[in-house]
Amino acid sequence: MTLVQVDRRVLGAIGLVDATTRLPIARRLQVSGRDLHLVWNRSGYAVIYAAEGLQAYSESFLAPASPVATVSIQVSVIDPEGQYLSRQATIKLPRDPDSANADTANSVFQPISVAMYRSPAAQVASGWAVIRATAIEKTTSQRLPWALIRVVQSAPAKVTLCLADWRGDALINVAGIPITTPGAGGGAVLVNEIDVTLEIVFDPVLTKISTTSDLSTLADPNAGYLPDPDDLEVRRGSLRSGSLSYKLAAGRDRADTLAVTFI
CATH class of the missing domain: 2.60.40 (Immunoglobulin-like)
Structure with a gap:
């Protein structure tokens, strides 16, 4: 057996939430963006490993190339089941990788929240x-x-x-x-x-x-x-x-x- 070391830099993660309840959406919706490489984890977040304009940064692990500035990335979110309306959102990458700042809003350890709005065909809860x-x-x-x-x-x-x-x-x-x-x-x-x-x-x-x-x-x-x-x-x-x-x-x-x- 040969062991292969694989290093991957995480740029951030997207968490989809219901705009009404503010709770995470359990289903995986379609999230896409130009040169965006996403992997869904077990917590239901779309983890971002690559994005347009950040190739050098994401591929330089030991001595990462610092981006000149934060890059704005446009992502699209589509629900194939039609319970949520399709939308786009602008996210800023990369997130702060310093573990000392893990609790701050811009930390890579904090998901980027994107609210999804229910379509006219969506279910509603009693009491709403x-x-x-x-x-x-x-x-x-x-x-x-x-x-x-x-x-x-x-x-x-x-x-x-x-x-x-x-x-x-x-x-x-x-x-x-x-x-x-x-x-x-x-x-x-x-x-x-x-x-x-x-x-x-x-x-x-x-x-x-x-x-x-x-x-x-x-x-x-x-x-x-x-x-x-x-x-x-x-x-x-x-x-x-x-x-x-x-x-x-x-x-x-x-x-x-x-x-x-x-x-």
Whole structure:
């Protein structure tokens, strides 16, 4: 028997989590990127051994070549079962390999968390507040593909992010809403609804869809596009957006059309 020493430098790892529960996703989804070499480990993380622009660094083990700067890598995540919406994300590599910094956010020992958003066909848990929504622009009655939907609660302060699919349909699901809460003012002592604001953010580079279109035969007008919800959240101040007031209740599951006027 011949022993062969194999040295491999780990650049980082990707951990996929459910955007609603923040729990790891047990299934292995399809994760890809340019010149990205991934290996899934037993903990459910996609471990990164190679990436574009980091070949010299990853192949120099004893005396690694220090990268000139952190490299931004674009990755795509696709769920073949369609329970989660496809998305892209930008990760920064390499991570800090110093074991003394293992507890820091940028450490190679800490996975890069990528949140996955449930599709309109996904299952929901009992007790969640659910809106099976279609996001449209009120003035044009056009659907808003890949819109980012922000559910804003004021007391306590909390923002839940959801995502529409290519048709503008979205599963808005909010966990953790109490069954009853103290009433305000001179009304009921206890109420089973909470007031929220639904903010809809739309990237104007995308093509909207007429509400009169036959979706069963319509081709995706933005074919090839993958949303980056994190990027939409960062850039939302420069994108089209509108909001409306809404009431949510734990365990309520309803369908609704969300018509917003962009400001």
